[in-house]
Amino acid sequence: MSQSPIAAQPSQSQPSQAKDPFSPNVEDLYLESYAFTTAAAIVGSVDRKVFVLLRDGRNLFGILRTFDQFANLVLQDVVERIYLNDEENSPTKFGETYRGVFMVRGENVVMLGELDIDKEDDHLENLKQISFEEAEKELKIVHEKTIKEEGIKGKKLLSKGLINDFVKSDLY
Structure with missing residues (x-):
């Protein structure tokens, strides 16, 4: 018995429209609405400023440039910040230093979150810098x-x- 080949569907061309630079494309909307449950969940944070808490307690602030399936991260323009608490466990002092490019092994990441660059340093006004x-x-x-x-x-x-x-x- 011979099988007949499947006929290819002709592509339907759509008239070209001028693209609005401020409207998101379909792929962006799809990715943002999809509930990722793996390392791919951070795809929306690439090229954005993020906060990363490491297992050893370090706080890193930088731009997420890339990551892989193990959540290994490459951060650019990293600033490491140390918060020091008082007896009531609320921060009173901080110290920070520039670290540059930072590679983080995924197993050392406790938490990663995107920052609002307009508000990220507002809380520092109430703390003493050392x-x-x-x-x-x-x-x-x-x-x-x-x-x-x-x-x-x-x-x-x-x-x-x-x-x-x-x-x-x-x-x-």
């Missing part, structure tokens, strides 16, 4: 205290037959 080196020293003390407290907590839980999932690299 040198980045001073902020790093203070943060190191805070991290050492956290590691010690989590170690004690882990031993208490273990004595009751429970485990604590704390890892020293998880300081966010």
Whole structure:
């Protein structure tokens, strides 16, 4: 038995229309309405300013240039910022430094979010800026205290037959 080939449908040409530079094209509307559940969810943030929180507690602000299926990121014009809290755990001081181009392994990303460039620095008006080196020293003390407290907590839980999932690299 022979099979007949499928006839190709003739393409229908549409009259060319002048494209409005301010109206989104169909592909953009489709991507924005599609609910991505993988690393592709960040496709809309490419070439936009983003905030990235890393597992080691670092806060990075920069322009997302590209990413891959593992959520490995390439950020440009990165600024690293350290927030220091008071006793009530609300930020009172910060230090920041320019880092340039930054590559981040996807497994180290805790959170990524797009920033509103008109409002991103508004909260800094209420905080005291200190040198980045001073902020790093203070943060190191805070991290050492956290590691010690989590170690004690882990031993208490273990004595009751429970485990604590704390890892020293998880300081966010």
